[in-house]
Amino acid sequence: MKQPLVQWIEDTHKRSDIEFPPVGAQVRVNYRIREGEKERVQAFEGLVIRRHDSPKHMGATFTVRKISQGFGVERIFPFQSPLIESIKVLRLGRVRRAKLYYLRKLRGKKARLREK
Amino acid sequence: MIHGMLGRKIGMTQIFTETGERIPVTVVEAGPVTVVQVKTLEIDGYESVQVGYDPITKEKKINSPMRGHFKDVPPTRVLREFSVENIAEVSVGQTFDLTIFSVGERVNVAGTSKGKGFQGVMKRHNFKGGPGAHGSRHHRQPGSIGNSTTPGKVFRGKKMAGQMGNKRVTVRNLEIAKVLPEKNILLIRGGIPSHNGALVEILKAPTPTP
Numbered sequence: 001m002k003q004p005l006v007q008w009i010e011d012t013h014k015r016s017d018i019e020f021p022p023v024g025a026q027v028r029v030n031y032r033i034r035e036g037e038k039e040r041v042q043a044f045e046g047l048v049i050r051r052h053d054s055p056k057h058m059g060a061t062f063t064v065r066k067i068s069q070g071f072g073v074e075r076i077f078p079f080q081s082p083l084i085e086s087i088k089v090l091r092l093g094r095v096r097r098a099k100l101y102y103l104r105k106l107r108g109k110k111a112r113l114r115e116k
Numbered sequence: 117m118i119h120g121m122l123g124r125k126i127g128m129t130q131i132f133t134e135t136g137e138r139i140p141v142t143v144v145e146a147g148p149v150t151v152v153q154v155k156t157l158e159i160d161g162y163e164s165v166q167v168g169y170d171p172i173t174k175e176k177k178i179n180s181p182m183r184g185h186f187k188d189v190p191p192t193r194v195l196r197e198f199s200v201e202n203i204a205e206v207s208v209g210q211t212f213d214l215t216i217f218s219v220g221e222r223v224n225v226a227g228t229s230k231g232k233g234f235q236g237v238m239k240r241h242n243f244k245g246g247p248g249a250h251g252s253r254h255h256r257q258p259g260s261i262g263n264s265t266t267p268g269k270v271f272r273g274k275k276m277a278g279q280m281g282n283k284r285v286t287v288r289n290l291e292i293a294k295v296l297p298e299k300n301i302l303l304i305r306g307g308i309p310s311h312n313g314a315l316v317e318i319l320k321a322p323t324p325t326p
Contacts, residue, residue: 002127009131009301058130058131082132082134082136
């Protein structure tokens with residue numbers, strides 16, 4: 001339980017325009033990045049394999065995994081970050097655990113999830 | 117303008133900057149403070165302002181010496197003195213709130229650090245201690261504390277085991293991350309001493325001479 005005033009601060013600063021993606025979802029995260037002076041949006045598409053902390057808290061993060069050129073790539077996004085422009089949920093997977101770390105060892109057909 | 121403010125540490129959280137940087141902040145509920153006494157050069161020998169924080173509402177909590185001291189102002193639990201920019205502009209009964217602070221300003225914060233009790237030298241002074249095994253029988257001890265017949269004493273100030281924490285600590289040059297004067301809330305970047313709920317003094321950091 002947090003101090004009510006701390007929670008109030010977090011409530012006034014947290015983002016209400018985006019949803020915390022569920023574990024097992026295939027998502028596309030549009031993330032603003034700076035290249036020198038220019039700012040552009042970079043998309044990162046993959047599977048949510050971990051959620052950390054409650055979306056009510058400022059420390060909440062989620063991890064998106066994808067296979068890029070044969071290598072597994074994981075990216076941890078701070079959920080409350082103003083740099084996240086949007087999170088699009090493309091598919092929901094049926095999962096039976098909260099952290100999908102077992103997918104790291106699997107390749108190809110075995111690394112699939114049943115759809116919800 | 118007064119050079120300090122009184123408040124209570126509420127706890128810590130994080131906020132994001134516009135550039136997406138996550139910064140750790142301490143939430144402090146601070147002010148308003150009321151001027152209880154103005155100390156002048158003629159009467160007191162120095163210039164300063166005594167302010168009160170945290171008003172007492174229960175009538176029976178106010179004893180008669182307090183009644184005298186708080187003659188013209190509401191009685192408070194905490195009294196502290198701060199310096200002010202211009203003593204002539206301050207009068208008893210005047211209040212100051214968090215509008216005296218602005219974002220990006222540097223402050224020093226003083227509070228009572230969390231008490232750790234009687235601690236050994238490894239925790240208290242970061243001594244290395246002895247080897248854990250191989251029969252050294254010298255695990256968390258301080259080792260030698262001095263020399264021989266010369267000087268024949270242990271030097272004053274030698275770091276030894278003892279009470280750790282629960283003393284006044286000032287952390288300097290902290291940045292103000294956000295000010296919410298209407299809610300009497302201040303967000304200070306980084307950690308500050310004291311337990312949650314404990315009194316802290318927030319002082320304007322002296323501006324560095326160029």
